[in-house]
Amino acid sequence: MPRLHCTRPARVVIATLLLVGTTFAADKTNTIGPNRAKWLKVRTRAVNFLKSAQDDDGSWTSPQAAGLTALATTALLDSGLKADDPVVARSLAYLESLAQKNGGIYHPKTLHRNYETSIAMLAMTAASSSATPAARKRYAAHISGARKFLKNLQWDKGEGLETTDPGFGGAGYGKHKRPDLSNTQFFQEALLSAGVKKDDPAMKNVLLFVSRCQNLESENNTTAFAGKIGDGGFYYTPAAGGTSQAGLAANGGLRSYGSMTYAGLKSMIYAGVKPDDPRIKAALGWIQKNYSVRLNPGLGQQGLYYYYHTFAKSLSVINLDHIEDSAGVKHDWRLELFDQLAKLQRPNGSFVNRAPRWYEGDPNLSTAYILLALKYCQPRPLKAAKR
Template sequence: MVRRFMAAMVCAVVSGTMLVPAHVSGADTANKAYEPMVNRAIEFLTTKAQDADGAYNAKAGPAITALVTAALLRHGRSPADPQIAKSLKYLESFVRADGGIHAAETSHKNYETAISLVAFGLANKDGKYDTILKAGEKYMKSLQWGATDGKAPSDVEYGGAGYGKNKRPDLSNTSFFIDALKATGNGESDEAMKRALIFVSRCQNLETPNNTTPFAAKKPDGGFYYTPAAGGSSQAGVDEETGALRSYASMTYAGLKSMIYAGVAKDDQRVVAAQKWLAKNYDLQSNPGMGTSGLYYYYHTMAKTLDALGQDKFVDEKGVAHDWRQEIIETLAAKQQPDGSWVNENNRWMEGDSAIVTGYALLALSYCKAK
């Protein structure tokens, strides 16, 4: 016990955050809002947002349906439930002969396939989707920069995933790619995971042996941005003083989560620096660096990352210990619409669509349940 306590204290000192033993929970069970909130959201999705064929926002292809289905499955709905079964059948209609799971003319092949694989993985309780998962995994890996296209580890695109092979890889797509690798049983020793970690490391504002891009040393605050490829880009813009690609919270959580899934140790300087940036920018009213743009994507990614870290309390830069699970529950309870949905008044990245936003909210809440 003493050794464990001392190890936790050392980690807290090194990282700037405090790891709290798992038995000290956010205790969502004590929050009477949690179950009614989740139930209202599920009722909205399954009775008001779902089309007759099981789709959610069919014009957007399979990705939103897959995301919502994954959220419902994570909240205990069975693959045999009529609404879930319809959605899974709808997703099956997008399965291609080469293993891809996407609309015919889409430029979002990695994105759609990755999210669909997560949904099928959660539904695969009896091996029903083994063939789809195996073929989809192989297809998705073939899209990765550096897998079959001759890219070398020295190329900035190496290891990344993007919306299409004729475009640049980016951290958001690579994060979904890593989620799908994990969902199909790939761990840190998988070659695709190792390649992905190389790209993820290059999306961080931190110069290390893993990141020698021109952007790394301009403003080494430890946060993450969208992509170093094709000249580099951050959705948060460029720092006028240094020329750095600005860090922002949703990508910093995505980068940190991806590193954890890829097996990077919690005392690694990349992980430590990312946590320090997040401690400085802890916020539940905005996506720091982006305002309200992508706010619900942010909530989902934040909750998933903090759960992966195993931290029940997150200590911010000022030393305030946040019960992040309880705070996310309370924040989402206050934002839920009377019909059970959530929607972002800022429509950027489709967050004006109540189906995808409610899916993000439910996914976030699924990581807020007491362990």
């Protein structure tokens, strides 16, 4: 049975995480990340593209693309725009118009109720700090209703599942779609942003599901796939027979890949899992062996812009400023990711994935992903960084 061992670089990363507030002696500068002027230029051009691409009704791409519009709105707010900016105000009004009587925030014809509601909650939460008192009150009411709606979508005993079921605790696109790690991470973030605590039953159940999406056999994961690969990475879902977008191994294992590994790592940190937990160690070990800012490990160019967002946010959440890869090379991931993104930006400020799977051929979606990633790439003093 495959076993995952903690390599020397992995031990270095774990020790670094546990020594909060220390610095790397080898660093010759007091700044991590890219040059601020260059970073601002790339971000500003991307913001201007999204502002120019908005439709008159406040949406992007299509009136039915509620999830994309919520993502773009969040990206603009995270890039410094305020709730009263005309573009943001139009998109927020559009999202408010989608609020349903059941508390969800989604287009009536959608099959993605969980996803759209989750991202809309994140957008309204991001807008609240700069909104007028009246708007803040409206957003709070929408968020409260959406929180209840999302909890009812979680796959748990209400759907007849036992805690031992591989799908227990996860969330999918909607009520009748099997749960997956991608939708579960947005579900978790939305509830946390709405004030749900880590010890809430819904959050504890999320951790059960996320643990079962990892290629790591343990007391937290006894699914049929847990020990087949054992590399510490994550895949799409163990539910309904299991699925990995990276395909199957020869022994029937579900292959790990980059975007889901970073999503799984982030979800575990959000759930309160400590850095010295074997699940975190195993995930970091996989990341060190597969570190890349040029491709989505396991999928190549597919889902690359989603990967960039998840990569940057996860490493920021876990408070890592450098990644030491399996060859012992230390990477300033903010700088390296930014340099790659700057190369990919098109003359009009947008980003487009030439591998258009999962709608990444749409410049509105890909540019929103990149703005969300850029938030975590910004330069900052090394002395202010937590380790």
